[in-house]
Amino acid sequence: MDKQVATEAKYLDSVPNARLMLAALLTGAGYYIGTRVGFALTFEPNPISILWPPNAILLAALLVTPTSWWMVMLCAAFPAHLAAQTQSGVPIGMVLGWFVSNCSEALIGAALLRKFVPERIRFDSTRHVILFLFLCVFLGPFLSSFLDAAFVRMAGWGDGGYWQLWSTRFFSNVLSILAFTPVLLLYDKGFSVPSVRSSWPRGVEGVLWALALLVAIAGVFINEHDAGAIAPQALYAPLPILLWAAVRFNPKVVGLSFLSVTGIVIWGAVHGQGPFVGSSAAQNALSIQIFLIGIAVPLFLLAAEAEERRKVQEQLRRKQEKLGLALDAARMGTWEWDIRQDHGNWSSEPVRMFGTRQGTPGDGAETLSGMLHPDDRAATLRALHNAVRNGLSYESEFRILRPDGEVRWAIGKGAVLRDDAGDPVRMVGINFDITDRKHAETSARQEAALRESEERFRQMADAIPQIVWSARPDGYIDYANRKWQELTKNHGQPEGDDSWLPFLHPEDRRRCTEQWHAALSTPRIFEIEYRLLFPDWDAYRWHLVRAAPVLDDAGNIVRWYGTSTDIDDRKNAEYALQAMRDKLEQRVAERTSELRHANEILKAQIGERIRAEEAERMSEARFSKVFRLSPDAMFVSCGVEGRILDVNDRWVKLFGYERAEVIGKNASELNLYANEPGFHAVLERCKACGFIRDVELEIRSKTGALRQVICSGEPILFGDEAGFIGSMRDVTEQRQAEHDAQRQREELAHLTRVVLLGELSGALAHELNQPLTAILINAQTARRLLARDPCRLDEIRDILDEIVDEDKRAGEIIRRLRALFMKGEPKLQPLDINEVVHEALDLAHADLIARNVAVKLDLDSRLARVNGDRVQLQQVFLNLIINACEAMNANIPSGRRLVFTTGTTTDRHVQILVSDTGSGIAANAVDQLFESFFTTKVHGLGLGLSISGAIVTEHGGRIEASNNPGGGATFRVILPALPAQSESYDEQYSHRISGG
């Protein structure tokens, strides 16, 4: 009945009030029915009932409801009580008294039990059952029965004595509570059929048990025979069956079976059957009650004990299951080792792990060690014994050599257990398989090593100023360094064997492709020179490509490593020198034997250098690809102090040290840099911006010889240590060649200047004669004056002043001529170009007059200054003046006009225009105008304009020529202007000049 309460309650959970109402309704109904049953089981005519269920029902109702509902439950029971009692004709006073005593009984039991056991009682704990038995079964009826008996006595209902009433009520209520309350409490969640859910043997057992109980009860209590006919021992027939239920099944079954037994026994007694019929009704009732109570108490205790044990066992089993699952998942196995008997006990995982049946229970430490990898055997046993001896925990990593030959890695851990005396008894522990982890670690380590090596190669390759690349054996280029990416503006990797073709000079493409594909089949160093053009470049530049194959053990090519080195400067120098040499030999060989000699020396030097490079290239083919291959000297250093780690052959050759001499030392110790502060400045710059590119340094070789190198490099990491990789290109010869070429140019400039002055010499003589004439006349005049009397001294003073002035003027002319005749290093200084133009015109003054050339000046008075050499620029203008004069020779005298215009361009350049009205430049001469030995004059050397061009170029400017629309030609000289901030300096400078 109460189970319905609970069942309904499930659906009404969300509506507490409805649940309460339902609980109250069911309690009332149960109470009523219980009362009717109690009356039905009364031994007529005595008002004594063997069984009085309403109290037990009320108690159960209180025990399943929250304390706050109890008042409602009691109120609900009241009408049922009233109705049932009045129907039985009980006086109203008695009805109320009984209600009070019934309620007090239920309240005492429920309240006390709720206090000690707050949760719902399930009869599965010995403590709970003992408390239930004492508080609800004994104490509640015990106390309330005093009230009850008193009420009966006061009402005068019945005729028994007080103590008789008390005992009757006490025992009947005890039995009722034992019979009904547990069942109501245990089945509040509904009936379940254990046999369905359990395995079939349990089902069979349940059926057998039920049959046995029926047979025993029916056999003893339902048969209609005399009281004496049944042997007292027959009363015990149901007991083993009930004990069976207590031990084998759960308290639910026990409670239900006890209720059944109780019901059948009482029903039998009431209907005159069974063993309890022989005495008076009261006596019979008491017998039944005591008999049943005697059975019930140990039965419930035993059931609780059994249930408790079953639960513990179940928990243990679950735990073991969980542990087993966890161990399986972790590829772990547990083991236990009986130290004294050297006996092992293993879980299944170690067996799987060891791949053998040898590790079955019973095998000792020696057997186990036989399965380990020989190398790990001793260490593992030592760890094991060490743990036993010193009481430490055991841990060992070892390899297992499985019978199938597989090696597996495992870790064993364990702890020693000791007896009370502290002696080691057993060891328990786990093994776990770490083979996969080991493999992962190994491959991760290998991968990391590979990555590091690749990274190092990449850094090294990126640090090199050349293009570095690698190719597959079929010529497919699969890598190129940063230099390539910078040059091509393509930051992806090159793909394919023709990705570089678009950058190649069209004339070189076919040759390169053919030679490269031919080279792929031969394991020799591949070399080729070709021209490349990258997006930022103005012109193709010559590159030298060298590639070396990497061979496997069988001698097959597995990879190619190559470099592309920019050799354009060297090529150009070679070409330029070649061209210069050819022309000089052809045209001025007889006049410049000195030059030829110098050229031959240069040629020899270049040849020697090329031969030396050639020899070196052939000999350096065997070491690590990029480092050794580089035609530049390279070094790797590490640490803040820059200790040298390695240098390549080129470096050794450049510095003259043996490799062993320098490794481990730094540049300062070896005194490698001729300009130590300069070198440190470079280092600082490198630190600041992360790398250095094309820095020119002077180095000192072992012999003390100084050489010019261009250095590039950048930091690199060796693990945690900072390092540096650098390369140096020896440019000493290049600088020397440049220097020689410069010297030749200067000599040529001087030569042409002298020729120029030769052309002007007549006019210059006239120029010089003017002051000389003035001086002579003045001197003679003075002499005449002195002969006069009186002597006019003031006149003589004037004359002497005049003489001094004219002498200065003559000296100035001579000085200028000397400057032009002299051979000297160019001296750069801030110049006012207008001044230089005036000076040139002064020099040409007489000649211009002789040639009837009219000069017009249009000079910008606010012209910016130019950093230049005065004499050289005078030469340029003088050359242009003479050329213009000669171009106007055929004109009528009045048609010979020369115009000088100066001005500053918008892009901070000074431009000088020299226009004439001459014959202009022939169309076929425009392109060659500034080339050496090109002349349109009959007696010209053909060097004037080419030298002028060279001078202007060296000043950072340019010279152009064009024909005027109205006839004649204009030459335009453009020179970079000095920045405005140097104006103040210029002013000081000019002030000093004019002041001095």
Add this chain to the structure above:
Amino acid sequence: MMNNIPIVYLVDDDPAVLRALTRLLQLEDMTVRAFSSPEAFLAHHDATVPGCLVLDIRLPNVTGLALQQVLLGSGCERFIVFITGYGDISSSVQAMKAGAVDFLIKPFHDDDFLAAVRVAIEKDRLARESRLQLQSIQQRMATLTPREHEVLQHVVSGRLNKQIAADLGTAEKTIKVHRARAMEKMHAGSLAELVRLTVQAGVGPPEHTHDGLLAPDKSGS
């Protein structure tokens, strides 16, 4: 004969040379006018002033030789002393051919220079003198009547009065009167003087009369 003081004109583009020469000439009590360019000189030049021109050959725009040609072309006789810093034969020949007094190469001595200048001034003086003489003769000759002029021509041709009277168809006495008048007008004291003056004035005996005169002479003797 005019009383004008000779002026030395100086043209040189070099101011120092100009100053030195000026000073020297002034010390020698000469009057100097210095110019730095031919154009400036031409603007101030007075052909009637006696003196000479000292001229640099190399001058901007117009050379010394060109200036000489200009002066010659304008019919102005000016004696020139050329000075030059760079003597080449062709220009000196050209200058001398065109009547230069001297050709001095810079630097030169004061004596040479002064001598050349003096020669030039003297030549100028003489030239001017003879020019004045001719002028007076011509003025005198202009006072003659046509008949007197005709008679004079016959006289300087060496014909006798009688012959002249016969040629002209007049009386000998008439011829004598004309002859005396002409002599007087020409301030000639003698027949020889009259002949010289007439020749100087450029009025010679007519060609045909001369021939005619000689032919009867030869035939006559």
